[in-house]
Amino acid sequence: MSSDTPSAGPLSGLKVLEMGQLIAGPFAAKTLADFGAEVIKIEPPGSGDPLRQWRLLHNGTSVWWQVQSRNKKSLTLDLKQPEAREIVKKLAAECDVLIENFKPGVMEAWGLSYETLAEANPKLIMLRISGYGQTGPYKDRPGFGVVAEAMGGLRYLTGEPGRVPVRVGVSIGDTLASLHGVIGILMALHHRQASGKGQVVDVALYEAVFNCMESLLPEYSAFGAVREAAGSALPGIAPSNAYPCTDGWVLVAGNGDSIFTRLMRTIGRPDWADDPSLVGNAARVKRVDEIDAAIGAWTQTRSVTEVLTALNAAQVPAGRLYTARDIAEDPHYRARGMVETVTSADGLTLDVPGIVPKLSATPGRITRRAPTLGEDTSAVLREIGITPEQEARLRERGVL
Template identity: 40%
Template sequence: MTIAQQDSTETQGTGLQKPLQGIRVVDLTRVLSGPFCSMLLGDMGAEVIKIEPPGQGDPVRAQGGIKDGLSWYFASFNRNKKSVELDLRDAGDKALLAELIRGADVLVENFRPGVMAKMGFGPKVLADLNPRLVSASVNGYGSTGPYIDRPAFDFITQAMSGFMSVNGRADQPPLRSGQPITDLVAGLYTAFGIVSALRARDLNGRGQHVESAMLNGILSFMAYLASEHLMTGALPERTGNDHPLVAPYGLFRASDGEVAVAPSNDIILRRFLRALDLEMLLEDPRFDTNPKRFARRDELNALIDARMATDSQASWIDRLNAAGVPSGKVQNLREALEDPQVQAQEMVIDLPHPGHGTVRMLGFPVKLSETPCEARLPAPRLGEHNDEILTPLRAALSARAGAGKT
């Protein structure tokens, strides 16, 4: 466990400027896909200003377990952000938002397509307010096509994308993932798109619109399953934990637990069987080609299981990895988070939240050697930064009104 350091400056560590230092993000997102995106920007050094409905805030503030008055789900997706309350149906607050947008670099939202325009912030308005603005949408289906008005949800886009069709066992129906994967993939793609668009702006001086949809994102993860289907027309099968084409592969039984083994090519297969002292099977006419091994998979797996039973799970995992065979165990979430490798990678961090104790959360999946991601700010209290952010905006608005009169 690492205690994340809090720091009011943006230049901790090496003192070098961070990737998104000086970038101000107006964050209209709520719940998961958008807040994940804006958190990634905050982790890279951006100033993220989270706009929330007055008195109420992001619905996630009230979701999941609450401890010392704080939702840890909210805390873990809203670090490195400031909170400002604005009522986006109120004309005065809309004027403040417009003023905020004038001086911002990025605006990110995860409304349904068209909602921004209805609120008076369509593409033309945004471009007029700030031609250098990178505006970004995370949404379900994109902003063109027949489904643009549909409300989206992770489970639905998992279903529609084909993800579920390849998740599950052959003898059972398609299955959703327990991870909210389509939200997160879309949020991550959007963050990548935003930083790319900022770099384009650095080159060409102009802002633009970035969009990533949950359905498109998870579809792009069909990878070789898609290329095979597009070539052959055949549909990929659900095969549970077995490889659709290769044997041996999967979970094998050591004396005290299962070991996952993935011998993905002939070289690694030979290492695996050699480590088991079963290399002679590769000369055995029953098993000397992959098609034969695949056809006699049960028989082959039984021979391997018999050998695996002679030693423990931990010992086999060490022995196989040392022999160059990818291997590990199925871990529950506690085991995963306590895994010494996960700890060494600082993937669990403790962040003090004044008034709410210390929140333990996931760390940073992107490691930068000179300008590392940092938890500079704990998740904000609702409206915590109203004064800091809104007072200068009000002054600027007054000055603008005064200038307009003279």
């Protein structure tokens, strides 16, 4: 955890109510919290956010939780009970942003629609993340990130040609939706400065994926071309691929006239470096198989370190495939503050990802460990005028 002199983050003073769970909503809230926003996370009593139990656990709690919920407060509420929903209304009346990633219609069924909440707080901004968005014929379908990655066009392209598509090793659809949600919140905050009015930010998981699919649709529109899976290659860009070494693989991006020239000289093909018929990406794409074969023939007789040493000296973009161990031990990660250390509530010392992006004047900081379940319930309730006696009665009825 950073020990530098505290500085007000760029979102200091922003109050956020997080009603989401698992990945998409909470990742957006975490990003805001990293930059100074006060985030109050609502969790169901007893079990809490299911992410607390996902993947590898330490003393019954996921170590992923220590990343996803840092800088947040935890408030337990059983939202199936009317008293709990009244507490949400009181909190929303004092918040700038509300984040939810329930199936469309859930908030309305609870009497917590945007229109209802905005009556008490017209400045409220609500981020709504769902599989298919708040409108359209698919809006009521259940949607997870993996399905969105397929519908957004990404899953069709991941894998080797002719083989089953594979998933990206992380929940990339959820994370892309989160980041689009954060962008939407920041734009809505900017608009609110001028208008005094909040609004809904509607993010669909599949649309966030689709927004990153580059030329996929216009190529089909113009040429009827359906882009296919291409393994580790980048179709239409040459050379850019993964190449075998004696002890692993190396990624080389030689797509650029001057870069290609330096790459060819490095691998012992000065004839191609000076070949006018290979100038320009379009020309190289026509001979990509031949070029890839030549690069692979050079790399496969050398170690990853030897290849990277030569290509770095020649200013050719290249890199190894990093594992978790490589990341943890890499000096550049450390120098950039991308590996930070935190201590969990049960005393576990953990390396966790640092904060992105890097702001020069108001950088983000990890100021608070991830909360235990309901750790901040009493403190949050006091802030909205609920007395200890009232809290005790709510606990007796299972509201908290």
